[in-house]
Amino acid sequence: MVLLRQTYNYMQFEQPVSVQWLSEFTGAKLVGDHNQLATGINEIHKVTKGDISFVDFEKYYDKCLNSAATVIIINKEVACPDGKTLLVINDPFSAYVKIVKHFRPFEPATKMISDSAVIGEGTHIQPGVFVGNHVRIGEHCLIHPNVTIYDHCVIGNNVVIHAGVVLGADAFYFKRRKEREVQYDKLVSCGRVIIEDDVEIGAGTTIDKGVSGDTIIGKGTKLDNHIHIGHGAVIGKNCLFAAQVGVGGKAIIEDEVILWGQVGVSKDLTIGKGAVVYAQSGVPASLEGGKIYFGSPVEDAKSKMRELSWIKRIPELWEKLNPPVKDEE
Amino acid sequence: MVLLRQTYNYMQFEQPVSVQWLSEFTGAKLVGDHNQLATGINEIHKVTKGDISFVDFEKYYDKCLNSAATVIIINKEVACPDGKTLLVINDPFSAYVKIVKHFRPFEPATKMISDSAVIGEGTHIQPGVFVGNHVRIGEHCLIHPNVTIYDHCVIGNNVVIHAGVVLGADAFYFKRRKEREVQYDKLVSCGRVIIEDDVEIGAGTTIDKGVSGDTIIGKGTKLDNHIHIGHGAVIGKNCLFAAQVGVGGKAIIEDEVILWGQVGVSKDLTIGKGAVVYAQSGVPASLEGGKIYFGSPVEDAKSKMRELSWIKRIPELWEKLNPPVKDEE
Amino acid sequence: MVLLRQTYNYMQFEQPVSVQWLSEFTGAKLVGDHNQLATGINEIHKVTKGDISFVDFEKYYDKCLNSAATVIIINKEVACPDGKTLLVINDPFSAYVKIVKHFRPFEPATKMISDSAVIGEGTHIQPGVFVGNHVRIGEHCLIHPNVTIYDHCVIGNNVVIHAGVVLGADAFYFKRRKEREVQYDKLVSCGRVIIEDDVEIGAGTTIDKGVSGDTIIGKGTKLDNHIHIGHGAVIGKNCLFAAQVGVGGKAIIEDEVILWGQVGVSKDLTIGKGAVVYAQSGVPASLEGGKIYFGSPVEDAKSKMRELSWIKRIPELWEKLNPPVKDEE
Numbered sequence A, B, C: 001m002v003l004l005r006q007t008y009n010y011m012q013f014e015q016p017v018s019v020q021w022l023s024e025f026t027g028a029k030l031v032g033d034h035n036q037l038a039t040g041i042n043e044i045h046k047v048t049k050g051d052i053s054f055v056d057f058e059k060y061y062d063k064c065l066n067s068a069a070t071v072i073i074i075n076k077e078v079a080c081p082d083g084k085t086l087l088v089i090n091d092p093f094s095a096y097v098k099i100v101k102h103f104r105p106f107e108p109a110t111k112m113i114s115d116s117a118v119i120g121e122g123t124h125i126q127p128g129v130f131v132g133n134h135v136r137i138g139e140h141c142l143i144h145p146n147v148t149i150y151d152h153c154v155i156g157n158n159v160v161i162h163a164g165v166v167l168g169a170d171a172f173y174f175k176r177r178k179e180r181e182v183q184y185d186k187l188v189s190c191g192r193v194i195i196e197d198d199v200e201i202g203a204g205t206t207i208d209k210g211v212s213g214d215t216i217i218g219k220g221t222k223l224d225n226h227i228h229i230g231h232g233a234v235i236g237k238n239c240l241f242a243a244q245v246g247v248g249g250k251a252i253i254e255d256e257v258i259l260w261g262q263v264g265v266s267k268d269l270t271i272g273k274g275a276v277v278y279a280q281s282g283v284p285a286s287l288e289g290g291k292i293y294f295g296s297p298v299e300d301a302k303s304k305m306r307e308l309s310w311i312k313r314i315p316e317l318w319e320k321l322n323p324p325v326k327d328e329e
Helices: A019-026 A058-065 A092-103 A301-311 A314-321 B019-026 B058-065 B092-103 B301-311 B314-321 C019-026 C058-065 C092-103 C301-311 C314-321
Strands: A012-018 A029-032 A037-041 A051-055 A071-074 A085-088 A166-169 A174-176 A184-186 A192-195 A206-208 A214-217 A292-294 B012-018 B029-032 B037-041 B051-055 B071-074 B085-088 B166-169 B174-176 B184-186 B192-195 B206-208 B214-217 B292-294 C012-018 C029-032 C037-041 C051-055 C071-074 C085-088 C166-169 C174-176 C184-186 C192-195 C206-208 C214-217 C292-294
Touching: A012 A019, A019 A029, A019 A037, A019 A071, A019 A085, A019 A092, A037 A092, A051 A058, A051 A092, A058 A071, A071 A092, A092 A184, A166 A192, A192 A206, A206 A214, A292 A301, A301 B301, A301 B314, A301 C301, A314 B314, A314 C301, A314 C314, B012 B019, B019 B029, B019 B037, B019 B071, B019 B085, B019 B092, B037 B092, B051 B058, B051 B092, B058 B071, B071 B092, B092 B184, B166 B192, B192 B206, B206 B214, B292 B301, B301 C301, B301 C314, B314 C314, C012 C019, C019 C029, C019 C037, C019 C071, C019 C085, C019 C092, C037 C092, C051 C058, C051 C092, C058 C071, C071 C092, C092 C184, C166 C192, C192 C206, C206 C214, C292 C301
Parallel strands: A037 A051, A051 A071, A071 A085, A166 A206, A192 A214, B037 B051, B051 B071, B071 B085, B166 B206, B192 B214, C037 C051, C051 C071, C071 C085, C166 C206, C192 C214
Antiparallel strands: A012 A037, A029 A085, A174 A184, B012 B037, B029 B085, B174 B184, C012 C037, C029 C085, C174 C184
């Protein structure tokens, strides 16, 4: 099985959908080109031509209108850029969710391994494993007991998945509506989880699907137990993550990054190639590659170590300022 | 399904139990009213009239004797308050555990979904899910594969539970007896887990049952993956907890609290309404609502940030005190 | 069932294997005693007479050659100590893995409970539990739903295992080969997990098997939810670990140690008897027993508390040095 990065953007319609139909289906007003065809759904940070995207905050209007998206669901009638179509509606979020649910409805399962799953030669699946609809698993994989693989996940060759792993649970992504009784409104996700060749995933690890794009674990990467990988995160090749690491949504972690135990990585950032982050560190923002980091919030490991030894000298400083006529501690 | 808070205290006997019977069953000496009827079992922090409670440390005697509990198992013959009954016995803990085991015996399961479970209309349960005895699940829920729901759990409407979640495992609560070979003696728990309407629970999250009261996840609260909620914790409405958060036993977290990834919350405390706690923070004691916190141990987030920048100035302080005749680093 | 510590070293061959056969099987050159018999496989930190071990870094040559190992797979022809045999080969790691795979091949399962598993009287196994080949479970245990017990695990009497636990997943142990496309080369593990009598294991906890020795949870120890215990760790008797604790490979934790929530313990170290480590601490190196610790990296808890209060006095120091002609903050 060949997994080409450029084909990862998944939520493509089986056949193009007219903006007229979308307008009727959602009740949105059509502005701009009335004859456009939409070919898929995507998030603003990775849209391509043909995609539908949505925007409901004025500060993001420009970004969205100037993106590659062809069809934009928006909550204000603004000037429509050439070659695009606006779907103007009061609540773009709900219109978007309605479209996602229509094109990617939940398909209840009736047995542990779906008939629509494709499983490669030499792959062994232990008892108690759930394989959802439209899942593709490559060759010579070993899936240990009680693993759950949600619909549409794609797994390469020579992948080992340990017991209790969950691949493809929903993105943890909500819009807060303080005026409602139930405040958090769920962005229904239609992305996938892609596990490339030669990956090993430790017991109890969970990898969520992308909102509309894919969550990707790069070739040869090894994940220990109890790791959490958020929606749409892209993990490079030959990375090594120790147990209980957590990675937020849409984080990009480049090749050969090493994260030691219990490291936490925030969402929407990039960790550069070959970076090493020591145990229990917290990464709130992007990190340059090729360096070693420590601390929460994280810093260059050597600076952090120096800082820790400086802290130990505060009493010495105090004493210099307060010569010990009367001792203080 | 309507879940009334006042009915949450669950461990009620099917019919009242006489203190005479309790005395004979446990071997305890009856002191005070000999004709009392016990109606349930409860913990000291939430007992009501009719409840049995126990106390085995002298420093907690007063609290227990002055509580609403009607029947008190105690390890010393003290003056019995009016209208109460004491069950005096050397080892109240073991007597209490004996009563719990009698009224709430473990019922082995023979299949994945118990015949005594009640499952509402429109609720879909994926393969590999275990639903224990006397479980009640509301309408329009979606339970993903390989979830485990222990006996007596109660789940509202429109609840989504992701794969690998465990609801209702035993309280992690032990009495240490250093003189024994096996030192930790288990307090057998008889509480429940209550999941209110519109809650979503992320993959691999575990929520333990209460010791005798209930662990509650309030309406509209969203929990990410790998979260641990300890026994008897009460989580409010519209809370948002990111991945790998841990909440200790009997913590009270009020409505609209946001805990970011890997936050740890100690037991027996309260986090006030609308508080926000940044990632990897540790909460050792109660926090006022409406504020933002950071650090381990946690502080007001702004103070903590200022403190972090002060730490960076220690070398500067040093230099002021030691003008650079000879450089030190 | 009696579990004797001295029999824990498990990876013994069913009958002794000649070094001649090993040489032919791996393609290694035989140096030293050509008539030796190997009786098992072991790691350098715990080898005994008869064991095969391997070494591929020159700095570890002496340690390995002077160990109790009888057969040493090595990547350089050095002087062979008396009574030992060297198997000289370019890539000892791969030769070792080849031997492990031969003597401990993966045995696919076809049902949830293997026919070769031995389960004691009075033990109840709930639905959805996987019990692998050659597993032994003692008497009066309770295994909750959706637990996974890999091949060769050994469980004592009166053990309670909560839902979603995974026992015996592979050691997270890789040799990095930067020159390859897939850089991390897996050390296939052949050790076991041993759970002694009266242990309780919380929901979702994972305990990995040893590389060739055993991972051991000592009698009477209680583990809360979401705990990770790495390969070959040896946990003493009557320990108490709160939720989300992580323990690295081959850590030795002596009896009666208490680790509070989210503590991280590095690999290859020892925590002495009766030590207590406060929540969220990080333990990078060995700790003396009988003391209380806090911090990341961990220190004596009282010193750490004092340090935290010293940090709060930095602004005061600053003010002493910079009298408030112009205020700074």
